Amino acid sequence: MGINVFLLKPTVELRDEYLSFYQEWKVSGENMIPYVIKRDPTDFEEMVQKLLDRENGVNLVGDRVPDSTYWLVTGDKKVIGVVNIRYGLTDKLMNSGGHIGYGIRPSERQKGYATKLLALSLGKLRELGIKKALVVCDEGNIASERTILRNGGVPDASFTEEDGNVVKRFWIEL
Numbered sequence: 001m002g003i004n005v006f007l008l009k010p011t012v013e014l015r016d017e018y019l020s021f022y023q024e025w026k027v028s029g030e031n032m033i034p035y036v037i038k039r040d041p042t043d044f045e046e047m048v049q050k051l052l053d054r055e056n057g058v059n060l061v062g063d064r065v066p067d068s069t070y071w072l073v074t075g076d077k078k079v080i081g082v083v084n085i086r087y088g089l090t091d092k093l094m095n096s097g098g099h100i101g102y103g104i105r106p107s108e109r110q111k112g113y114a115t116k117l118l119a120l121s122l123g124k125l126r127e128l129g130i131k132k133a134l135v136v137c138d139e140g141n142i143a144s145e146r147t148i149l150r151n152g153g154v155p156d157a158s159f160t161e162e163d164g165n166v167v168k169r170f171w172i173e174l
Helices: 012-028 044-055 091-096 113-127 142-150
Strands: 005-008 067-074 079-086 100-104 132-138 166-173
Touching: 005 113, 012 044, 012 067, 012 079, 044 067, 067 113, 079 113, 091 132, 091 166, 100 113, 113 132, 113 142, 132 142, 142 166
Parallel strands: none
Antiparallel strands: 005 067, 067 079, 079 100, 132 166
């Protein structure tokens, strides 16, 4: 891919670029993935701070594990995608969440960004000392399944959620 993209921690400096990403996703009507992009960005500074706090385990609710959120950004600072990297696996994450949740804005899909985003995210897990990453997608999400396979995903048993949704699970050696 000839376009230069990189991971950047959430920052108030990219408020307008992130809001453009957020609004495009909202208008699409699609489920917002990863879940962190569902956060209301009205108080942008607070939203960014809460994302950064989670990395340090601050104000975690219930059985949540520390995690890092990164924005996939182009050289001209356009926010293309978001990834949430979890530092551990609860029972729920083991079944249907995995170590990495990611999404690409609707207008930028099918351009290789998801494959790049996942590869960069796996590098972050490697830096944390994690040896094997669990990455999941819904059974019907062929594009995401291909992205996971391109990054070395090895299929494991699927998991059926309470609502009947089937989650395909893949392990990637780091």
